[in-house]
Amino acid sequence: MTSDGFENLLHERRVFAPSDEFKAQANAQPSLYGAADADRLAFWEDQAGRLHWDRKWDLPLDWTDAPFAQWFVGGKLNVAVNCVDRHVNDGYGEQVAIHFEGEPGDTRAITYQQLQDEVCQAANALVELGIEAGDRVAIYLPMIPEAVISMLACARLGAAHSVIFGGFSAEALRSRINDAQAKLVITADGGYRRGKAAALKPAVDEAVTETPSVNNVLVVERTGQEVEWTQRDLRWKDLVGRQSTTHVPQAFDSEHPLFILYTSGTTGSPKGILHTSGGYLTQTAYTHYNVFDFKANTDVFWCTADIGWITGHSYVVYGPLANRATQVLYEGTPDSPHQGRWWEIIEKYGVTTLYTAPTAIRTFSKWGREIPQEFDLSSLRLLGSVGEPINPEAWMWYRSVIGGNRCPIVDTWWQTETGAIMISPLPGITECKPGSAMRPLPGICAKIVDDAGVPVGNSEGGYLVLDEPWPAMLRGIWGDPQRYIETYWSRWPGVYFAGDGAKYDSQGAMWLLGRVDDVMNISGHRISTAEVESALVSHPATAEAAVVGANDETTGQAIVAFVILREHAEISESTVDDLRAHVAREIGPIAKPRQVLIVKELPKTRSGKIMRRLLRDVAENRSLGDMSTLADPAVMGLIADGLSAPGAVED
Numbered sequence: 001m002t003s004d005g006f007e008n009l010l011h012e013r014r015v016f017a018p019s020d021e022f023k024a025q026a027n028a029q030p031s032l033y034g035a036a037d038a039d040r041l042a043f044w045e046d047q048a049g050r051l052h053w054d055r056k057w058d059l060p061l062d063w064t065d066a067p068f069a070q071w072f073v074g075g076k077l078n079v080a081v082n083c084v085d086r087h088v089n090d091g092y093g094e095q096v097a098i099h100f101e102g103e104p105g106d107t108r109a110i111t112y113q114q115l116q117d118e119v120c121q122a123a124n125a126l127v128e129l130g131i132e133a134g135d136r137v138a139i140y141l142p143m144i145p146e147a148v149i150s151m152l153a154c155a156r157l158g159a160a161h162s163v164i165f166g167g168f169s170a171e172a173l174r175s176r177i178n179d180a181q182a183k184l185v186i187t188a189d190g191g192y193r194r195g196k197a198a199a200l201k202p203a204v205d206e207a208v209t210e211t212p213s214v215n216n217v218l219v220v221e222r223t224g225q226e227v228e229w230t231q232r233d234l235r236w237k238d239l240v241g242r243q244s245t246t247h248v249p250q251a252f253d254s255e256h257p258l259f260i261l262y263t264s265g266t267t268g269s270p271k272g273i274l275h276t277s278g279g280y281l282t283q284t285a286y287t288h289y290n291v292f293d294f295k296a297n298t299d300v301f302w303c304t305a306d307i308g309w310i311t312g313h314s315y316v317v318y319g320p321l322a323n324r325a326t327q328v329l330y331e332g333t334p335d336s337p338h339q340g341r342w343w344e345i346i347e348k349y350g351v352t353t354l355y356t357a358p359t360a361i362r363t364f365s366k367w368g369r370e371i372p373q374e375f376d377l378s379s380l381r382l383l384g385s386v387g388e389p390i391n392p393e394a395w396m397w398y399r400s401v402i403g404g405n406r407c408p409i410v411d412t413w414w415q416t417e418t419g420a421i422m423i424s425p426l427p428g429i430t431e432c433k434p435g436s437a438m439r440p441l442p443g444i445c446a447k448i449v450d451d452a453g454v455p456v457g458n459s460e461g462g463y464l465v466l467d468e469p470w471p472a473m474l475r476g477i478w479g480d481p482q483r484y485i486e487t488y489w490s491r492w493p494g495v496y497f498a499g500d501g502a503k504y505d506s507q508g509a510m511w512l513l514g515r516v517d518d519v520m521n522i523s524g525h526r527i528s529t530a531e532v533e534s535a536l537v538s539h540p541a542t543a544e545a546a547v548v549g550a551n552d553e554t555t556g557q558a559i560v561a562f563v564i565l566r567e568h569a570e571i572s573e574s575t576v577d578d579l580r581a582h583v584a585r586e587i588g589p590i591a592k593p594r595q596v597l598i599v600k601e602l603p604k605t606r607s608g609k610i611m612r613r614l615l616r617d618v619a620e621n622r623s624l625g626d627m628s629t630l631a632d633p634a635v636m637g638l639i640a641d642g643l644s645a646p647g648a649v650e651d
């Protein structure tokens with residue numbers, strides 16, 4: 001441990017090496033690391049060779065105006081052509097690109113030829129509406145094929161899309177439309193969620209009353225529910241349906257804006273994270289190929305993220321389609337109409353690769369292993385995780401129950417800002433430790449540093465930084481270059497600070513410890529939320545846990561834990577004491593929670609991250625702060641009710 005780093009509490013000894021068979025067939029072989037170390041920029045130039053360029057770049061990287069990077073300077077390409085047309089031109093028009101599964105059970109198999117036709121039709125429709133290269137288009141759609149088609153149509157025209165997650169309110173929609181000055185909104189009447197048609201268009205109608213930049217709203221009729229129509233509204237099936245299926249694409253500069261994606265971060269107004277074309281597509285294709293060991297002729301890929309998040313942009317749309325993937329797109333929730341829906345989908349389509357989030361894995365473990373065990377999951381050969389630290393026990397559950405102890409797991413660390421995966425095992429190389437993202441990918445430079453910005457050693461913790469530019473990096477915050485510099489590049493000169501705490505274990509593997517704003521300080525010891533939560537999740541009764549530091553007269557802060565128990569867990573009077581003792585035993589008395597509160601739900605953002613800020617308010621008996629990014633506002637009431645119920649123990 002270092003005086004200014006994190007305490008290094010949790011020690012994981014289990015190691016899982018890839019099988020000899022997996023190793024032998026893996027896309028990424030150990031020489032990949034050596035190639036990147038020998039000449040990093042030449043390595044990235046090789047990776048850019050995965051794409052079709054209309055004009056080759058003159059220079060791999062221009063970093064003279066740091067932190068504003070330019071990659072593959074002078075190169076020209078069309079991102080949509082790379083994701084669609086070139087596969088058709090190569091003779092793969094009949095290959096299924098998307099197996100769409102609607103929540104009600106309706107399905108569509110869309111081949112690359114059909115995708116090309118529909119993207120061209122949508123692009124022609126956008127041209128008719130006056131959309132040109134450099135414009136912005138807001139997309140507010142459910143997880144239906146038109147979402148992917150709309151994104152690709154924008155990319156084809158060089159118009160930047162701004163996808164806004166369908167769960168956001170009219171107000172969130174309006175502020176994002178105005179910030180980007182979008183000319184067009186593409187939406188749907190609604191989408192299916194939990195067996196019901198959930199309306200989307202009313203939020204758009206409300207938002208566009210105060211968005212002067214918007215000329216039109218293009219509406220996909222998905223549910224057929226009643227919606228209001230005005231002059232500015234156009235029906236997708238009319239306007240797009242009557243367009244030609246040919247469209248002559250234009251090549252754009254490598255640094256041409258591809259999209260803006262708003263991320264709220266922990267504080268302040270949402271930031272419009274800007275991504276551009278050539279570098280972004282290079283790194284998403286490179287990582288999708290190597291991290292997911294992707295085989296275009298045999299794999300069926302399924303990334304469960306919504307296209308409203310960066311994971312959906314990079315690993316539903318751009319990375320997989322650049323690599324000619326066949327993939328699953330599912331509209332609904334995991335429990336509709338039953339808790340086995342995902343496993344049923346995997347069996348039905350023979351999914352080989354599943355990429356999802358720890359929050360989902362913990363939810364499934366709460367529901368119990370009996371549910372996935374009813375389905376044939378033998379097609380799976382690789383599993384991935386993203387979004388939060390995955391607790392070692394959740395990792396073990398994922399490995400044994402979903403992966404049948406046969407599939408490597410890639411725990412991938414990255415951010416909206418990084419655009420693509422940065423730290424991850426390579427499945428045919430790395431000996432994985434449950435809960436660790438292991439090491440930076442070839443071509444990526446990441447380090448853990450102390451308060452002074454000095455790299456820490458093995459068994460030490462600190463702050464995760466990226467000290468060299470990377471191709472898919474954000475190019476800035478839309479309209480606010482100063483905020484970009486201040487937010488990401490000001491803590492230590494010349495390095496990008498990600499906002500996460502991390503540690504090296506005794507062998508130099510990287511462990512992510514959660515956001516530094518969430519760190520707890522107990523009697524002067526900095527303790528990570530991730531480690532205490534993982535200790536709680538390693539108790540057989542626990543499905544999910546969130547811990548926060550609450551003010552404490554004696555210790556400065558004390559740990560308060562919120563725990564969701566497994567559905568079949570045996571609970572007794574001593575459960576709370578057992579859990580506290582379990583943490584003390586697993587990681588030491590310093591981390592023993594002062595209180596353990598048994599709750600039914602945890603407050604999460606719409607992308608599934610636990611909102612510890614609100615739990616701190618509860619733990620400190622404060623009125624609750626801003627709840628606008630909370631997925632389900634009712635959970636705070638459930639938690640408050642739980643405080644007076646048995647289980648809330650203090651000593």
Ligand code: WT7
Nearest residue numbers: 311386387388389411412413414415416500512
């Ligand atoms: C933050 C970024 C990256 C796509 C989804 C989230 C956390 C992400 C991991 C991981 C530990 C992780 C970090 C990061 N995070 N992946 N494998 N292990 N933490 O994108 O919403 O921009 O969030 O998610 O805290 O900073 P995002």
